[in-house]
Structure formats: structure tokens, C-alpha cells
Amino acid sequence: MSEALDIFSLTAVRRAYLAILLVGIPCAVMGCFVVLRRMAFIGDALAHTVLPGIVIAFLKGFHLFFGALVAGIITSFGIGWLSRRKEVREDTAIGILFTAMFALGILLMGQTGSFRDFEGILFGNILYLDRLTLQAMAVLGGLSLLLLASVFKEMELVSYDPSYAQTIGIKTEKLRYLLLLLLAFTVVGAIQAVGVILTSALLITPAATAALLTKKLPLMILLASLFALLGGWGGLTFSVxxxxxSGAAIVLACTLFFGLAYLYRSVFRK
Amino acid sequence: MNYSGCQHPPPRPEAPPLQVKDLVVAHEGAHLPALHGISLTVKKKERVALIGPNGAGKSTFLKAVVHLLKPRAGQIELFGHSPGTCHHRVAYLPQRGELDWDFPIHLRRMVLSGRYVQRGWFKRPSESDRKTVDRILSLLRLEDLADRQIGELSGGQQQRAMLARALVQEAEMLLLDEPFNAVDDETRKLLIEVLETLRQEDKTVIIATHEPELEGLPFDRIFPFLEGRLVDKPATPPKPACPHE
Structure with missing residues (x-):
């Protein structure tokens, strides 16, 4: 028993639990807007398109986090720009962009001669986080939440009635870019925890779980954060x-909560 | 900090609430315009109707006035200023289908968003804003539904909810797009009462509506639309013998 508890005294394990807190809450909060605005595809696309940035950072000797961040910012504005065009449907344009960027990332990975270096990025490496990554997660997560809180009433209004928001002078397109940028910040943090392939689950699943249980946005945000923490910590503990x-365990734990919420709703409501 | 990013200018003396000259508007991506050379002026305290069949251009006209559609040609002035500077003076009631009614927000908070234009960025609604909301909810007999999610309201209640949001803005001019469309008798009666109240408060009101619904509604002038054009000179309808019946 004491040997099992000794695991929690390891710095890497403590950092992993802290990382769940630092990325889980921003992911859950942003995820509520992603789910409600039916943007789940964009979250997934953002996660995949940071891959070339990560590989370039690796090749140039920068910290991978910053490569991901730069690629995330470029992608968020690219998606915003593409989705304004009417020649190609929004989901089609995003589909093309994210697969192309992911393919570019794989191509660049081939240049490094080793795919193993990027295994952590693809599938998550929450038990191998360095101090700088944790600090960057804290700064980006905190900044995302702060910026979102400062425009919360406008972001909420734009999400359910963009036309009315526009009539009172709110620049809805600028708020969309801001949300995409905040999403990029959040996704970059989450990639370190659960990897490129599973990041969208951390963004979507806790928010979708909360959406099954409440019809009030503030409560939905609180519940989504709670489910992200419980799923994250629960999955991590199981993994340890x-x-x-770890990435798969965290996502499956989050999915378990979704299943339970779905069952609860099916049984107790209608 | 206002949403327009600059100080709200005061209305120009003697300028009418709405002046439109040779307005041409096309929907995004459309080759042909939906409005062709519309010119009209609405004076202060007037209550006017835009009438015509579906597709006549009434809603497009209102959307151009509130800056949702950019004119291809022509000029729009609100209180002597361009549309982008007078958001707080004009309240717009869109058609019901333009809002995501499944969104997790309750009625009181949705109506409160009508006060946002007075607050602008970074400011939370005040206690007086909340009192205004409660007063208007009570006026429209929605107070018992204030904590309901907006999708749980009936069609008529949703129409009243959107009207409540337009009213809490306390704007000088209201643009109402098909407010009588598919509403129950109770809502219809309430809408007529509210229109009377607005007249007593010297508000300017423009309503886009279908012609048959005009029966029993007192308007100062009527602008008939057909295929994106004003088809005739504005008519002054005969006043009904008893407008409240």
C-alpha cells in the first residue's frame, strides 16, 4: 500500500496531476462554446494542424511547445479566414486544411529519421512534462480564461444570436477569431497531456457531458470543468x-462520465 | 467602451430618425439586388408599416437599416448619422427563426442582453438594468417564465421574449420584423397594447408585416413593398373606429 502511495511522491506524477488541472479547466470552458456553437470539427482540426509546427521546432531545436503554439495561432487565423470564404463550404475547407497540415507534419517527421521522437506528441506524454511546459500551460490556460471572462457576455450572445449581436455593434467576426485563438492556446496545452489524436476529446467530451445535465451555461461550464478534472485525474490514476x-486512459475516463450522464438523462428525463 | 469603439454621437437637430435615399441592397453572393432604389423618410414619433408579400424586401430593408446587410448603393441615415454609430438608438426585433433557441440560457438573461448596448465592453449589467428587465417582463406577462430555458417557451412566448429584449434597450426607434407572424391571440393583444404604450412614449416604430394583419392596427403611414421596390406613394390608412377592439 505504502509503495503504491509512494508513486504520488514522484515529481513526474505530481506534475501530471497539476497538468490535468491546468489544461482540463480551460479545455472544459472553451469546450462549452465549441459544443454549443457546433464547432467540434474545428477543435479537432486545430489539434492536428499544430503537428508541422512541432516538427519544425524539433528540427530547429526550439521547445516543442512553442512550435505548437505558433502553428496553432497561424491555424486559428487560417481557419477563420477560410471559413469567411463562400466558394468552399466551411467544413470542407477545414477538412482540407487540417489533413494537409497533418500530412505536412508527417512528411517533416520523415525528415527527422525517427517517428519515435514524436510518439508523445501523437499520443500524449503527461508523465514526462518539464517545468517549462507546465509554466506555459499555466500562462496560456490562465490567459485564455481571463480573456474569455472579460468578453463573456458578448461571447455568449454571439453564440446564440449573432444577428442581434451585430445590430448592437458587436463585431461578431472578431469575436470568432478571438475564440479560435483562445482555442489554439487551449489545444496546444492539451496536446502535451493527451496527444494530438485525443485532444479534441478533452475539449468536447466534458462539455458534451455537462450539456446533457443542465440548461444553464454557467452551470454547464462548472460541470464540464468538474468532469474534466474527475475524468483527467481518474484516468491518470488508472494509468499510473x-x-x-495515460492519454487513452484520460479520454476513456471522460467518455465513461459521458456514458453515465447519457444513461442518467435517458432514465430520469423522458 | 462602446461596441462601435467611439462615443455615441448626439442626434442631429431636426434630423429624422430614418432617412433612406436610393438604397440598393443585395444579399451576400447574390448577383441581383433584393432592393432597388428605395427612398423613404420616417419622422419622429411616427408609426409606419412596411407591407407586402414574402420576398418583397421588407425584412431586407430592416436588415440594411440595422447594418446587417451592407448597401450596394444609396444612403441610410439614422438620427442624422450613419447606421454604424447609432446602435443604442435603434432596437431591432428579428424573425423568430434567427436565434438558437436550444442554447442553454434562461429568459431573464436573454432579455438582459438588450441592455448590453448601453453597457458596452467589459461592463456588467447594473442593478437598474435588472430592474428594467423585470419591469418589461412583467409588462409582457413573462415574469413567471423568467427562469425557463428559452427553448421551453411557446412560439408566442418566444415572440414576446424577443420583443422584451428590444424594449429593454429603451431605444428611440424600434424596427419590428413580422412581430404578428404565427402568434397566439394573447400575444397579439399584448403586442397591440405595447404599440400603444410606445406611441404614448413618443417612440418611432417601423413594422414589417403582411397586409391582412393590419386590420385594427393604427399606423400613421404604410409603405407597400413589391419585388424589392416601393410600389406606390406611402398611404395614410383610415383610422379604425376603435383601435383597441
């Missing part, structure tokens, strides 16, 4: 004791 891959 079983050697199950």
Missing part, C-alpha cells in the same frame, strides 16, 4: 497503477 497509456 496499470501502465495503461
Amino acid at each position: 497503477f496499470t501502465n495503461f497509456p
